[in-house]
Amino acid sequence: MNSNNQNGSQNSAVIEVTDLKVRYGDKSALNGVSFDVYQNEILGIIGPVQSGKTTLLKVINRTLEFTPNTTVEGSVKLNGEDISTISDVYGLRRRIGMVQPLPVGLPLSIYDNVAFAPRTAGIRSKSELDEIVERCLQQAALWEEVKDRLKALGTKLSGGQQQRLTIARALSHQPDILCLDEFSIAVDPVTTMRIEEVLKTLRTKMTILLVTNLVQQAKRLANRTAFFLNGDLIEIDTTDVIFSENPSEQATYDYVNGAFG
Template sequence: MKTKIQVSDLKVHYGNIQALNGISFDVYENEILGIIGPAQSGKTTLLKVINRTLEFAQGTTVEGSVQLDGVDIYSIRDVHGLRRRIGMVLPLPVGLPLSIYDNVAFAPRTAGMRKKAELDEIVERCLQQAALWDEVKDRLDSLGTKLSGGQQQRLTIARALSHQPEILCLDEFSIAVDPITTMRIEDVLKTLKDEMTILLVTNLVQQAKRLANRTAFMLNGDLIEIDDTDVIFSDNPASQSTFDYITGNFG
């Protein structure tokens, strides 16, 4: 399997607080890697390092390396181009003050795409992938921020898919989405796996079990264990704390 992302001895500090304590692992191409762990374990920080949005938090320091296709992401000068290669879905929907159509067309436009027909095709495809097309196809010009919470989150997913990323980072994407829609999006993720690598941060261990090829368990900034999902969710994972977490003994 080809390595897509290689994380080596990654340490992150927010001022004096250490969020990641030197973690190392690989992410393979076209896999879904589930990342589970209780709050404050460094999951979101890890995603923000990968798409370099951690740079907006003042007073943070990053040590170690994260390589994307063998290239250190911090050596990449075109950071906007890097971020277009990585789609990001945040836990709560962030409504951009634009119409539904413009929300999805925003990233392709910033990348220079101007042809209406191409944009129309992208908007429809992404909204369908995010299981939102049927609900909004007749009101694409209305404000995205006026949609319900669950619809806005699906719009966020459509937006993340609009620039055809190589990697899709999902950070607790189902918090604001109802169970039925969650299942529909999960089905979409299974098909998207053929086109991209997916990092799925989730507090729902059963979601990781359903979707992920491999699962990583993080705790207090440490990577406790990473292995095939079947192994992690078996009765004999390598670490006792992993077993305790997935069986609900803590967290």
């Protein structure tokens, strides 16, 4: 974990996680992890199930608060500001785009799905909304397929299209950070590759946290990769090192090479 800056990254830390502990009742989900996420990087987060990856994302956008009986210790700073002291939690969530594992097309039209967050933020002007919807759908590589039926229900789209719709929706409030939680679970390989291309272009505009159960996906996309196991951060380093023959932890090597997980 002392390897955070070994890569000599000049970028500033967007997210600083310090000794983060999360418990669900008696069960510990994260046992004190610390790491930084830098501006405009894709940080791949890998690890088997129950390793605390999804919990981590929920802490960052403070949606964990909806789960009863959780305790959170330690601090998470977003651009230097401790998120637990932010009073406008809705504003915080709008700074973070979140893509869930299974695509959740809200039971609204395609247009309304993408316009949802801008509207909750108070944007009313039709032309402004039109522009946001078109821009986000184009960024998510979905515009060409749906531009003639924006009024159709979002839930009528295919799984892969819905996942791109959720990405468009996550981009609609122009977040600084985009979190993707195993986005490719319900998506075919072709669409996965298209979304990966999208992420590569988005990297120039924002910071991306990519939780994935496909280690090869982290290898393809991530600048750095963090390996979580049973609530501990085993290792975080540049993706080249994590996937090399000699990462600093044996468990990392074993997991990346498919020995378990």
